[in-house]
Amino acid sequence: MQTLEIFYEHVMRMERFIPIRPLGNGSFGIFYLVFHIELGIVAVKLIQKYKYDKHEREWESAIQITNKQHSSPFILKYKRYDYNRSCDIITMEYANIKTLEIIAKQPQILLPSYTLHALMKQILQGIKSFHSSGLIHRPPGSGRVYVKISDFGLAKQEDTIYEQTYIKGTLPYQAPELFNKKINSTQIVDIYASGIIFFRLLTRRYPVNERNFKEQGKKIVQLKGIKRPTEIKDDILWDLLSQLLEFDPDKRITAAEALQHPYFTSPEAKNDISKEQQELAQQAADAELEGDSSITEFDKDPTFIVAESKARKNLKLKRKINPNQFMKFKINNVKIL
Structure with missing residues (x-):
């Protein structure tokens, strides 16, 4: 040692x-x-x-x-x-399970639509809560979103000073405005990063992934926007992602607005729930009635539930972590610069 x-x-x-x-x-x-x-x-x-x-x-x-x-x-x-x-x-708390990066790196893993809905809602809800505290989760990536337990590392107040520092491996998640020295970093950079997380989960690749900060910025300027990949067939899903990945920070939606998007709120989305999600939500409601004070509104909402059996299969877990409960995705490593 x-x-x-x-x-x-x-x-x-x-x-x-x-x-x-x-x-x-x-x-x-x-x-x-x-x-x-x-x-x-x-x-x-x-x-x-x-x-x-x-x-x-x-x-x-x-x-x-x-x-x-x-x-x-x-x-x-x-x-x-x-x-x-x-x-x-x-x-x-200890992050005791693997990150979303394992899904992004395995093309054979296909997430059911109801699992993707719930996963995205959990991440956006976490960012919404983080932003309501006046902080920036910069930069969240699929390697920094853990199942069930995580730390968010270093938190940063919404700043007024441009800083060109970034963490190794996070360059593809950097919002376009961060490559402009005249533009300040605000909470909206997190929204772009969340869009990159979802893009990568769906396509198993980054829309832009250059070797260094300068080349990444140059490519971003050339593109003007992220084109729709052939892997994303759902028009409503792409409409949401395109608003998360909007290059103009003034036009990019907030986490709260994203959660109200038809991808989550349409009748079709609300009905896209598995039997296991419904059962887990009911179990949570019953537990609350029996006096369990740890139950939250999200435990009782099946649209927020990533069933443990589904997550265990996709993340290749060898044992059950928490029977009769669901996986919660939390954000890791918010940067103070």
Whole structure:
């Protein structure tokens, strides 16, 4: 074991965390899967002191969302922030299942229309909740949307300063206006990114994916807009995607508006529900009547339900994670720049 990992594990044990295994690392420090006697299995982020200010803002953003959204099932719950002499520790829910990227990379996986409806609604509802707290989830990608549990990483207030920084692997999700130095970043960049997520789930490719920031921006300028791919046959679905992928940020729809689109609200969409979705919604309603305070409006709405059996099949899960419940897709890694 490396010396640095030994150091981090010593710090965790001092704070009553039992290290299980590393989950990843970065310039900030390291992620660990741990056990805590009161919190159970959780993920912790150990942050080096010189990164303190940025991650303190992450914690403040998490509190801001929690205070405004309370128990939104589509936004990660942060548990606590521990201050240590050597480093600080953020404790959060553990993303225990694979990301949507696994679907995007497997062309043989065909999502039923009712599953796609529910998946898209969950993601848009999560972005809507995030935006109502005055934050930008920049940039969400299919590798940063997890099933059931996730962290949203670093949150960013809607800014007034252009910044040309981006995270590795997120370039295809960057909204066109982010390539213009004179335009400020606003919440609407998230809408374009969500459109890219859905585009990739449907086509298994990015509409634009160049080698670097300069070439990506040049290609975006040349295109003027995203053309309809042959894989998308549904006219109503493409109408929604084209509004999410609108190059003009002033014309791009919001998450709230997207949720009111006919793709979700038409009689056909409302009736596109599987038997399992209906059963799970009824089970949630019954549980609420019996006193289960954890039930939300989304648990009782079959149009928001991605049935666990369907998600398990598509994501190639080898065991059931949560019997008689459904998968919730939450957003990960919001960037503070």
